[in-house]
Structures are given as structure tokens and as C-alpha cells.
Amino acid sequence: xxxxxxxxxxDSVKRLMRMGATANLVNLLQxxxxxxxxxxxxxxxxxxxxTAFTLLxxxxxxxxxxxxxxxxxxxxxxxxxxxxxxxxxxLTQELPSDDAAALIDYLPEELxxxxxxxxxxxxxxxxxxxxxxxxxxxxGRIMNPKVFALAEDMTASEAITALQGSxxxxxxxxxxxxxxxxxxxxxxSLRRLLxxxxxxxxxxxxxxxxxxxxxxxxxxxxxxLVASYNLLAIPVVxxxxxxxxxxxxxxxxxxxxxxxxxxxxxxxxxxxDERVFTPMRESLRKRxxxxxxxxxxxxxxxxxxxxxxxxxxxxxxxxxxxxIVPGMGGNAATQTLTVIVRGLALGELTWSNARKALLKExxxxxxxGLANGIVAGLVAxxxxxxxxxxxxxxxxxIVNLFVAGMAGTLIPLGLKALKIDPALASTVxxxxxTDVCGFAAFLGLATMVLRMKGHTG
Amino acid sequence: xxxxxxxxxxDSVKRLMRMGATANLVNLLQxxxxxxxxxxxxxxxxxxxxTAFTLLxxxxxxxxxxxxxxxxxxxxxxxxxxxxxxxxxxLTQELPSDDAAALIDYLPEELxxxxxxxxxxxxxxxxxxxxxxxxxxxxGRIMNPKVFALAEDMTASEAITALQGSxxxxxxxxxxxxxxxxxxxxxxSLRRLLxxxxxxxxxxxxxxxxxxxxxxxxxxxxxxLVASYNLLAIPVVxxxxxxxxxxxxxxxxxxxxxxxxxxxxxxxxxxxDERVFTPMRESLRKRxxxxxxxxxxxxxxxxxxxxxxxxxxxxxxxxxxxxIVPGMGGNAATQTLTVIVRGLALGELTWSNARKALLKExxxxxxxGLANGIVAGLVAxxxxxxxxxxxxxxxxxIVNLFVAGMAGTLIPLGLKALKIDPALASTVxxxxxTDVCGFAAFLGLATMVLRMKGHTG
Numbered sequence: 001x002x003x004x005x006x007x008x009x010x011d012s013v014k015r016l017m018r019m020g021a022t023a024n025l026v027n028l029l030q031x032x033x034x035x036x037x038x039x040x041x042x043x044x045x046x047x048x049x050x051t052a053f054t055l056l057x058x059x060x061x062x063x064x065x066x067x068x069x070x071x072x073x074x075x076x077x078x079x080x081x082x083x084x085x086x087x088x089x090x091l092t093q094e095l096p097s098d099d100a101a102a103l104i105d106y107l108p109e110e111l112x113x114x115x116x117x118x119x120x121x122x123x124x125x126x127x128x129x130x131x132x133x134x135x136x137x138x139x140g141r142i143m144n145p146k147v148f149a150l151a152e153d154m155t156a157s158e159a160i161t162a163l164q165g166s167x168x169x170x171x172x173x174x175x176x177x178x179x180x181x182x183x184x185x186x187x188x189s190l191r192r193l194l195x196x197x198x199x200x201x202x203x204x205x206x207x208x209x210x211x212x213x214x215x216x217x218x219x220x221x222x223x224x225l226v227a228s229y230n231l232l233a234i235p236v237v238x239x240x241x242x243x244x245x246x247x248x249x250x251x252x253x254x255x256x257x258x259x260x261x262x263x264x265x266x267x268x269x270x271x272x273d274e275r276v277f278t279p280m281r282e283s284l285r286k287r288x289x290x291x292x293x294x295x296x297x298x299x300x301x302x303x304x305x306x307x308x309x310x311x312x313x314x315x316x317x318x319x320x321x322x323x324i325v326p327g328m329g330g331n332a333a334t335q336t337l338t339v340i341v342r343g344l345a346l347g348e349l350t351w352s353n354a355r356k357a358l359l360k361e362x363x364x365x366x367x368x369g370l371a372n373g374i375v376a377g378l379v380a381x382x383x384x385x386x387x388x389x390x391x392x393x394x395x396x397x398i399v400n401l402f403v404a405g406m407a408g409t410l411i412p413l414g415l416k417a418l419k420i421d422p423a424l425a426s427t428v429x430x431x432x433x434t435d436v437c438g439f440a441a442f443l444g445l446a447t448m449v450l451r452m453k454g455h456t457g
Numbered sequence: 458x459x460x461x462x463x464x465x466x467x468d469s470v471k472r473l474m475r476m477g478a479t480a481n482l483v484n485l486l487q488x489x490x491x492x493x494x495x496x497x498x499x500x501x502x503x504x505x506x507x508t509a510f511t512l513l514x515x516x517x518x519x520x521x522x523x524x525x526x527x528x529x530x531x532x533x534x535x536x537x538x539x540x541x542x543x544x545x546x547x548l549t550q551e552l553p554s555d556d557a558a559a560l561i562d563y564l565p566e567e568l569x570x571x572x573x574x575x576x577x578x579x580x581x582x583x584x585x586x587x588x589x590x591x592x593x594x595x596x597g598r599i600m601n602p603k604v605f606a607l608a609e610d611m612t613a614s615e616a617i618t619a620l621q622g623s624x625x626x627x628x629x630x631x632x633x634x635x636x637x638x639x640x641x642x643x644x645x646s647l648r649r650l651l652x653x654x655x656x657x658x659x660x661x662x663x664x665x666x667x668x669x670x671x672x673x674x675x676x677x678x679x680x681x682l683v684a685s686y687n688l689l690a691i692p693v694v695x696x697x698x699x700x701x702x703x704x705x706x707x708x709x710x711x712x713x714x715x716x717x718x719x720x721x722x723x724x725x726x727x728x729x730d731e732r733v734f735t736p737m738r739e740s741l742r743k744r745x746x747x748x749x750x751x752x753x754x755x756x757x758x759x760x761x762x763x764x765x766x767x768x769x770x771x772x773x774x775x776x777x778x779x780x781i782v783p784g785m786g787g788n789a790a791t792q793t794l795t796v797i798v799r800g801l802a803l804g805e806l807t808w809s810n811a812r813k814a815l816l817k818e819x820x821x822x823x824x825x826g827l828a829n830g831i832v833a834g835l836v837a838x839x840x841x842x843x844x845x846x847x848x849x850x851x852x853x854x855i856v857n858l859f860v861a862g863m864a865g866t867l868i869p870l871g872l873k874a875l876k877i878d879p880a881l882a883s884t885v886x887x888x889x890x891t892d893v894c895g896f897a898a899f900l901g902l903a904t905m906v907l908r909m910k911g912h913t914g
Contacts, residue, residue: 007809033668035685043809070685164652173689190647195621227714228492228527230707232630232689249706250687253713257684260717261799267721268795269788276800277810280817284824287792291829294788298781299836306777312769319776320763323892324755326780331726331751335744338725342718343733352464352500353734360737367741372748379756435780 006036010043017048022055029056030063037067042075053079057091065094069103074273077106085114089122096144097127098251105132139222140215142255143236143245149176150202152185157198159188173232176243177206184212184235184243212237215244222247223255224347263345266423267338269294293428301326301435308443311450318446321389324376326438329400332368333430336361336408341423344416358409365405366398373397388449396442400434407433463493467500474505479512486513487520494524499532510536514548522551526560531730534563542571546579553601554584555708562589596679597672599712600693600702606633607659609642614655616645630689633700634663641669641692641700669694672701679704680712681804720802723880724795726751750885758783758892765900768907775903778846781833783895786857789825790887793818793865798880801873815866822862823855830854845906853899857891864890 009028016025029037029052037056041049057064068076080088080103088107092100092115104112116129127145134140148166150159159175175193177186186206196205212235213222226234226249236245262272269290274283305312305322312318340357343349349357376397377390411429412422466485473482486494486509494513498506514521525533537545537560545564549557549572561569573586584602591597605623607616616632632650634643643663653662669692670679683691683706693702719729726747731740762769762779769775797814800806806814833854834847868886869879 033686035687038685039804042805043807160651163648191620194617194651227707227710228495229490230492232706249689249710250684253684253706253710256710256713257717257803260714260721261803264717264721264724264795264799268724268791270792270795274796276796276806276814277817280820280824283796283817283821284828287789287821288825288828290792291785291788291825292832295781295785295829295833298784299833301784302777302781305780309773309777312776313773316766316770319769319779320759320766322776323762323780323783323896324752324759327755327758327892328748328752331748332744334725335727335747338721338727339731339733339740342721346714346718347496348499349733350500357733360734360740363737364740364744367737368745368748371741371745372752375749376752376756435784439780 006039006043009036010040013040013044013052014048017051025052026055026059030060032067034063034066034070037063038070041067041071041079050079050082061091062094065091069095069099073102073106076103081107081111085111085118088115089118092119092128093122097131097146098142098144098245101128101131101141104128134215137219138215139213139217139219139236139247140245142219142222142251143215143247145245147176147235147243147246149178149182149184149243150188152177152179152201152203152206154202155198156193156196156200156202156205159193159202160198163190173248174235175202176235176246177202178243182242184210184237184241186210187235210235212241213247214239219255220259223252223259226252227256259345263341263423266421267341267427269427290428294431297428297432297435300432301439304436304439305443308439308447311443311447314450315446317384317386317389318443321380321393322439322442324393325396325400325442326435328372328376328397329404329434329438330431332365332401333404333408333434334427336365336405337412337426337430340409340412341426344412344422354409354413358406358413361405361409362402363405365401365403365408369398369401370394372401392442392445392449395445396438399441400438403437404430404434463496463500466493467497470497470501470509471505474508482509483512483516487517489524491520491523491527494520495527498524498528498536507536507539518548519551522548526552526556530559530563533560538564538568542568542575545572546575549576549585550579554588554603555599555601558585558588558598561585591672594676595672596670596674596676596693596704597702599676599679599708600672600704602702604633604692604700604703606635606639606641606700607645609634609636609658609660609663611659612655613650613653613657613659613662616650616659617655620647630705631692632659633692633703634659635700639699641667641694641698643667644692667692669698670704671696676712677716677802680709680716683709684713716802720798720880723878724798724884726884747885751888754885754889754892757889758896761893761896762900765896765904768900768904771907772903774841774843774846775900778837778850779896779899781850782853782857782899783892785829785833785854786861786891786895787888789822789858790861790865790891791884793822793862794869794883794887797866797869798883801869801879811866811870815863815870818862818866819859820862822858822860822865826855826858827851829858849899849902849906852902853895856898857895860894861887861891 009032012028013025016028032040041052044052053064053068068079080091092103104115107115116132119128120126131141131145150162154162175188175190176184177188179185186208187210188202188206192205211225211229211231213225215236215238222234231249233246233248235243236247238244265272265274271286274286340349343357373394377394380393381387381390407430412426415422415424415426466489469485470482473485489497498509501509510521510525525536537548549560561572564572573589576585577583587602588598607619611619632645632647633641634645636642643665644667645659645663649662668682668686668688670682672693672695679691688706690703690705692700693704695701722729722731728743731743797806830851834851837850838844838847864887869883872879872881872883
């Protein structure tokens with residue numbers, strides 16, 4: 001809801017809580033959508049959040065759990081961890097199995113084991129445990145095993161009756177059709193069901209050319225399929241093509257958002273599960289290793305500069321202009337890297353067209369090296385009065401931006417070939433490259449200039 | 458489709474094209490989904506792409522146009538621009554108005570004006586022009602004005618009959634209910650329609666508490682609503698709450714992907730409409746200004762170094778270690794910036810909790826400054842044998858990573874307050890800050906050390 005409305009509701013919640021007006025408070029909470037409750041919860045201090053959740057759960061446990069699920073599995077599990085395993089079992093049964101599994105996975109290990117054990121004994125409770133058998137970030141992990149499926153011999157009117165009796169299933173988007181051994185054989189849309197005469201068997205009106213995914217498929221791949229075929233849901237099958245679950249578009253949206261966040265974060269060296277309000281110690285612990293790696297590469301660059309100490313002693317102005325070329329190389333390489341990594345993520349860049357991309361990035365690098373080198377050279381000449389320094393900047397800039405274009409393309413592609421996420425380690429490799437090359441080109445050329453002067457002078 | 462299958466189909470397409478086996482080629486193309494055709498088209502060289510599209514459009518113009526629309530408006534419009542306005546009008550009418558509008562918007566100006574003029578004369582063709590009246594990136598631009606709406610006095614059975622007759626409308630997700638003056642008053646799900654007796658008036662079964670958006674709303678805000686309330690579609694209304702269109706979840710997925718790409722790109726200084734295969738000249742032209750701005754800031758940093766030329770002449774080892782502190786500041790600031798920008802985009806960071814985020818980032822900055830400063834200081838001491846240099850690195854690192862945490866939080870928040878996209882210009886501001894502070898802290902402290910030595914020696 002809009003920030004202004006949220007603030008109003010939030011104020012009322014706090015006021016009612018202070019007054020101890022529990023009944024009014026629960027009434028107010030009951031009127032909100034799950035997503036709005038999640039937003040309210042996230043703005044409340046820890047203790048008040050727990051109170052609000054507990055009060056709501058007593059009155060309307062389904063709504064309370066939906067709100068908790070919207071809050072995300074980590075924050076959601078934090079609200080449950082003080083409860084007994086029995087209570088948690090009862091509460092999580094209000095959720096679809098995939099959402100329940102995500103929450104339980106974030107509970108402390110011992111508690112989550114007890115909860116899973118208790119769930120096994122319940123009807124359909126075993127679903128949650130089954131989901132957690134699948135590897136993280138696969139279709140099996142995010143699917144809902146309660147899928148509405150009908151036998152191929154049913155008629156349209158029988159299907160409608162079955163649909164009317166299915167209160168427990170998540171909103172039905174498509175009716176999947178299975179044979180006697182639960183193999184997925186077709187799909188019928190709800191709308192199509194309304195258009196045919198009641199006696200028509202599903203077999204005659206179903207579409208057999210349907211898109212399904214295997215339970216082991218990576219969730220990012222699933223999201224790409226749902227997005228590119230504009231689907232509302234996609235059926236999940238096992239290795240024998242038996243229907244085991246369904247993934248709905250709302251789960252796919254979460255995957256797309258999470259994967260984009262992961263890419264953005266990895267490019268900047270931030271762990272993908274960090275958020276704005278991750279506790280300070282944890283953020284520190286998560287970001288430190290990345291900075292340490294960068295410190296290592298900074299020392300490599302420093303070692304390169306160290307090779308040219310004599311040159312710098314002889315021509316101190318070099319020290320002033322020295323950071324410009326590596327810095328620009330880093331910026332240009334980041335541009336290239338970003339376009340390449342995003343191109344790989346969106347599926348636009350493939351092995352068959354990688355060569356074309358490389359040639360383009362090299363050309364852009366040289367072009368930008370020339371353009372920026374001329375500007376930098378002119379500034380050094382006109383304002384500092386050292387034309388030799390200007391030519392040095394020009395030459396080193398062209399070399400380094402060429403390297404930036406090449407490394408910015410080849411490094412993510414190489415990581416992809418090694419089956420490592422291209423976003424993960426690209427930045428640090430690339431800035432090492434452009435730093436080393438930038439300093440080496442600028443100071444190396446400067447050393448040559450000094451020698452030539454020595455010869456002629 | 459999977460890369461391997463795509464390659465097989467692609468080879469067949471190329472072979473059939475070389476053989477001139479037009480009929481077989483069209484048959485093969487006809488069997489593909491629009492999204493797969495788009496992928497095929499994007500892998501074909503320009504001329505072959507045009508041929509394949511033309512052949513398919515002759516046989517199955519709807520499928521050809523759906524594929525073209527999946528290709529994205531820019532690449533799609535490129536395939537149409539050689540055709541006459543009449544042909545374009547005929548072809549775009551195969552698409553929903555929102556997709557047609559996006560394509561036409563990318564045609565050369567004169568051609569698009571003629572096309573819009575011709576469209577005005579067609580029944581319902583005016584829709585496209587109306588959509589283009591809305592500002593870019595608003596709900597009005599991406600909505601489909603053909604929305605399935607029913608009068609509140611209709612009965613359930615009348616509604617089903619109406620639904621059966623509605624062939625032209627995009628897949629129906631929800632049935633919106635309007636009053637006599639087209640005000641949006643409620644919504645009925647397809648499933649609910651099946652559950653009630655045929656004579657029930659819609660008025661009695663509709664939900665009146667429904668979420669709608671105004672046509673002027675920013676598309677990112679629309680996407681956030683659809684995602685957080687798990688909707689399949691959201692109705693669009695005008696200032697009088699009259700129903701003017703509907704936005705479906707597949708369009709929302711495109712918005713989410715585009716906005717994530719935009720954020721990733723902006724953080725790296727890449728224009729948001731650049732793709733891997735944007736022509737080289739255009740990429741060069743788009744990336745140069747950003748690099749030039751960075752060059753400017755690099756000269757500012759160089760000017761700071763210039764203030765300390767005497768210090769560097771007296772102690773050349775400073776030049777070797779000088780780039781480390783600004784570099785680390787840049788890395789730490791990028792981490793903070795990324796978490797803050799993504800937090801703002803996902804709605805987790807708001808004005809009411811900004812202070813908490815700032816304090817946390819400052820603490821993380823000081824903590825990481827201390828940790829990395831100790832490592833850097835020890836390396837300088839143990840390997841270079843200069844304890845004073847080590848202490849300098851430690852002190853300067855703490856100062857600069859404190860600055861990085863503060864600037865990395867305050868700059869994006871400040872831009873947001875000024876209603877500028879926080880991702881847009883943050884990086885360049887922040888690296889200027891961390892470069893200037895990094896050099897100034899390190900070289901400034903070194904100057905003080907030298908003076909003290911001068912006093913005591």
C-alpha cells in the first residue's frame with residue numbers, strides 16, 4: 001500500500017498496542033492484505049512484531065501465516081522459532097507446501113528436524129519433507145505438490161464438478177490431464193471448459209503440446225520458460241513424465257526478482273542473501289572476504305608501481321596522473337562486464353554469437369580509449385604544460401581500454417564455460433587486469449620516454 | 458527452447474533457406490512458439506531474418522507478429538520499417554493494442570505518424586494512438602484497453618454466455634464488473650462463476666474490495682503491486698474510477714526484468730537501452746559521456762594528489778601504496794551503494810528506517826576499515842619493512858571506509874529525495890568522494906608524519 005496509508009495504519013497499530021486494545025487491534029490487522037501485513041510487520045520493532053503476529057495467529061491463523069510467508073522465509077522463520085514444534089506444525093499447515101518448506105528450512109536445525117518428523121505423521125504433511133529433498137534453487141523446491149489434475153476420460157461436466165469440490169488447492173489456472181498412471185498427457189484451460197458441451201471428454205479438448213519442466217531444473221531456467229512463453233503456471237514432472245507439482249507465476253516473479261538481486265549483488269561483491277537490515281556483524285563478516293580479495297589485488301597493482309619507483313623519482317608528475325588510466329580502465333571494463341553478464345542472464349548472448357560480441361567490445365574499447373585519451377592528453381598538455389605527459393596518457397588509455405573491452409568480455413564467458421556464475425568473480429579479476437595493465441602501460445611508456453630523453457639529452 | 462534444440466532448428470532453417478524450399482521452411486516455422494521464433498530470428502543474420510519473417514507473415518500473420526513482439530519493440534520495429542504504412546497497419550492489428558503501440562513507437566517518426574493516422578480510421582484502431590498519449594513507463598502505456606467487463610446486473614449464466622462470445626479479448630483472468638457509467642465496482646473470478654447458481658446476479662458474488670491502479674501510475678509501482686499481492690492482472694482506471702484497461706502478469710514480468718536491467722546498467726554507467734548487440738557506434742556514443750564524467754572526477758583526484766607532490770618527492774614509496782586506500786574505498790562504497798539502491802528498489806528501505814541503515818553502514822565501514830587496514834598495514838610492515846607506512850595505511854583505511862559507508866548511504870538517499878533515480882549517478886559521485894578522501898587521508902597523514910620526523914630529526 002502507499003507509504004502514507006501504511007504510516008497511518010502503522011500509527012494506529014502502535015497506538016492500539018500501547019492502549020492494550022487487543023480486540024480493536026486484531027480487527028484492524030484482519031482487514032489488511034497479507035502483503036500489507038508483511039510491510040507493517042517489517043516496520044514494527046521486534047517485540048511488537050511478535051505480539052502482532054501472535055494476536056493475529058490466534059484469530060486468523062491462515063492470514064497470519066500468509067503475511068509471515070510474504071515477509072520472506074528468513075524473517076518469517078524468526079517469528080516462529082520461539083514456538084513449540086507442535087504449534088509450528090499446526091501453523092505451517094495453513095500454507096501451501098512450497099511456502100511451508102521454505103520457512104521450515106530457515107528454522108534452527110534441531111527444531112526443523114522435529115517439525116519435519118511431526119509433519120510426516122500428518123495426512124499430506126509428508127509433502128513438505130519431500131520438497132526439501134530437492135536441491136536448493138530447483139523446480140522441485142518451489143513447486144506446489146498439490147496440483148489439480150484430472151483423468152483423461154472425464155467429461156467436461158465431471159471436470160467442473162471436481163473443480164467445485166476442490167477447496168484446498170491453490171487458485172487453479174490450468175487443468176492438467178493425466179492418464180491412469182499419472183503421466184501428464186495434456187492441459188485444458190478453464191475457459192475452454194466453459195465453451196464445450198458437458199459430455200465432451202477432456203481427451204478431445206485438451207492441448208497435448210504442452211510445456212513442462214523436470215523437478216531438477218534450475219529455478220532460473222524455469223522462470224525464463226514461464227516468462228518467455230507467457231504462462232500462468234507450469235507443470236512439474238519426474239523422470240518418467242509423471243505429474244508431481246505445479247509452479248505458479250507468482251513464485252516465478254519472486255525467482256526473477258531474487259535472481260536479479262543476486263546478479264546486482266555479485267557484480268558489487270555483496271553476498272546475495274544480504275539485505276538493508278541484515279545485522280551489522282553479519283554484513284561485516286560477509287563483506288570482509290571480498291574486500292580482502294580486492295586488497296590482495298591492490299597489492300599486486302602496487303607491486304607493479306613498485307617496479308617503476310626510479311621512474312617516478314625522476315618525474316614526480318607521473319605520480320599525480322598515474323591513477324587516471326587504471327581508473328578509467330576499471331570503469332570501461334565494468335560497462336562491458338555489465339552488458340555481457342546481463343546478456344548471458346537474459347539469454348541474449350550465447351556461444352554461437354560470443355565472437356561477434358568480443359569484436360564489438362574490443363572496437364568500443366579502442367574507440368573510447370582514443371576519445372578519452374585525447375581529452376585527457378589535451379588537459380594534461382594545456383593545463384599542466386607537459387605535452388609528453390599528454391601523449392603518454394593518450395597511448396596508455398588506448399592500450400588499457402582495449403584490454404578492458406577484451407577482459408570484460410572474455411572473463412565472464414570463461415567463468416560461464418567453467419560453470420561458475422559469471423557475475424560472481426568477474427569484477428575482481430577484471431579490475432586486477434585493468435589496474436595492472438593501466439599502471440604498467442602508463443609507467444612503462446614513461447620509462448621509455450625518459451630513456452629516450454636520456455639518449456638524446 | 459534448450460540451446461541444443463534451437464541449434465538444430467536453426468540449422469534446418471538455414472538449410473531450407475539455401476535450398477529455396479519455401480513451403481517446408483514455412484511449415485517448420487509454423488510449428489514453433491512465438492518465443493522460440495523470436496530466439497531463432499535473433500540468431501539469424503539480418504537478411505535471412507527479414508526473409509523468414511516475410512514468409513511466415515504471408516502464411517500466418519498473427520504468429521509472425523507475436524514472434525516479432527517477443528523480439529522486443531526495437532528489434533521488432535526494425536523488421537517492419539521497410540514496409541508500407543498500409544501493410545504495417547494490417548500487421549499490427551494482429552497484436553493487442555499495447556504491444557502494437559510499443560512497436561509503432563519505435564518506427565521512424567514520419568512512418569509512425571502515418572501509421573497512427575491510418576489506424577485512427579479503423580474500428581478500435583484509435584486505441585493504439587490513445588495508449589501513446591500516456592507518458593512512457595506508466596500504467597497507461599502497458600495496459601490493454603480491450604478489457605473484459607460486465608454490467609453489475611448481469612447474472613452468472615449471462616456472464617458465461619458473454620465470455621463464450623468474447624473471442625477477441627486476451628486471455629481472461631478476472632471478470633471486472635462495472636456500473637452503468639463504466640465505473641469499476643467489483644471483480645468476479647472465473648472459478649467463482651462456476652460455483653454459483655446460474656441466476657445469481659454478479660452484484661451479489663463480486664468482491665468489491667479490489668486493487669486497481671490509475672493510468673498515470675509508474676509501471677515500476679504497478680509491478681510492485683502485482684508482485685506483492687500475487688495478482689494475475691490488475692485493472693486500470695482513470696481519474697473518475699472508470700475502467701480503461703487491464704495489465705496482465707506477463708507484462709508485469711517484462712517490467713520487472715527491464716527495471717532490474719536498468720538498475721544493473723545504471724550502477725555501471727551503461728545506458729538502460731543498451732544490449733549485447735547494440736551496434737558498435739551506438740554503444741560507443743552511449744558509453745563515452747559516462748567515461749568522460751569519470752575522467753573529470755579522475756582529474757579532481759589527480760589535483761588532490763598534485764597538492765602533495767613535495768611529500769611524494771621526499772618519500773617515493775608513498776606513490777607505490779597510494780592507490781590502495783582510494784581503491785578499497787571505492788569497493789566498500791560500491792557494496793554499500795548496491796545494498797541501498799536495491800533496498801530502495803524492492804521497497805525495503807524507506808524514509809522511516811533510513812537512519813537505522815545509515816548507522817549500520819557507518820559501523821560496517823569502520824569495522825571493515827579496521828580489519829582491512831590491519832592486514833594492509835601488516836603487509837607493508839612485514840614485506841616492505843616500513844612500520845610508519847603500515848600505520849599510515851591503517852589510519853587512512855579507517856577514515857576512507859567510514860566515508861565510503863556514509864557516502865554510499867547518503868548519496869542514493871539524497872538523489873531519491875531529489876526525485877532522481879538513485880542508481881543513476883550514485884557511482885560517479887561516490888567514487889569521486891572515496892578517491893578524493895582516500896588520497897587526501899593517506900597523503901595528508903604522510904605529510905604530517907614527515908613534518909614530525911623533520912621536527913624530531
